[in-house]
Amino acid sequence: MGTLEAMEILSPEDRVILWRSTIDAEGRQRVAFLRAIAKDVADSLSALGLHGDDYAKLVVESLQTLDDAGLFASDGVRRSFETLHEPEGGVDLLAAELAGLLRHAAGVEHLGVDRRVRAVEMASEWREHVLGRHRPEPQYISVGDVAARYGVTTQAVYKWLKDQRIEATRGPGGSWRIPAAQFDRDTRPATSRKALDELRRHLVRMHKNEELPSEEQLSAEMRRSQ
Numbered sequence: 001m002g003t004l005e006a007m008e009i010l011s012p013e014d015r016v017i018l019w020r021s022t023i024d025a026e027g028r029q030r031v032a033f034l035r036a037i038a039k040d041v042a043d044s045l046s047a048l049g050l051h052g053d054d055y056a057k058l059v060v061e062s063l064q065t066l067d068d069a070g071l072f073a074s075d076g077v078r079r080s081f082e083t084l085h086e087p088e089g090g091v092d093l094l095a096a097e098l099a100g101l102l103r104h105a106a107g108v109e110h111l112g113v114d115r116r117v118r119a120v121e122m123a124s125e126w127r128e129h130v131l132g133r134h135r136p137e138p139q140y141i142s143v144g145d146v147a148a149r150y151g152v153t154t155q156a157v158y159k160w161l162k163d164q165r166i167e168a169t170r171g172p173g174g175s176w177r178i179p180a181a182q183f184d185r186d187t188r189p190a191t192s193r194k195a196l197d198e199l200r201r202h203l204v205r206m207h208k209n210e211e212l213p214s215e216e217q218l219s220a221e222m223r224r225s226q
Contacts, residue, residue, distance in 0.1 A: 010040045015081045023073045038063050062098050062122050069105040076155040092130045096144035099126035100153030141180045
């Protein structure tokens with residue numbers, strides 16, 4: 001594969017091949033493939049205004065956590081890698097997918113308490129990167145925006161689009177154009193994502209190996225207490 005520093009940003013096809021190779025590999029080869037993907041993703045982070053070693057480390061740690069949690073092989077990861085530089089995808093889509101899957105990783109017992117808590121922290125970081133970025137067309141939001149807003153994976157949002165639970169049209173390049181105004185009409189009590197993440201971290205520490213309630217259950221409990 002050559003040194004990571006010498007690698008150029010991969011094509012969509014090469015990225016998917018590398019993803020599949022990582023899933024099939026073991027030991028040091030798997031680690032090397034995973035780091036190669038992380039390098040490629042880190043080189044793309046400028047789309048979210050992210051630069052520097054801290055973000056590169058965040059990518060490596062996020063992907064390693066998902067791999068150890070058994071979530072790296074999910075179809076959402078493949079799709080996000082494949083469309084990283086395409087109109088239908090983008091870095092925000094990948095960041096939102098990482099955020100959603102890391103929340104799932106927080107419920108994987110064999111990771112241990114510290115890594116599960118860290119998974120929630122990383123999920124929160126990725127979510128804030130997506131929601132805090134500049135949008136050239138503020139009247140429209142992306143699949144990644146919706147996923148980050150509701151704390152779900154991008155695959156869940158695609159299902160909502162398929163089921164027509166979200167108003168959206170297709171743009172000239174085939175990407176989804178989702179009017180932002182429809183979410184302003186959401187009259188359900190708002191639940192702070194940061195408050196949910198803080199509660200999830202607390203529950204991981206307190207209950208350790210017990211199964212955590214779903215994010216929907218946590219949100220409902222917080223709304224009832226408001």
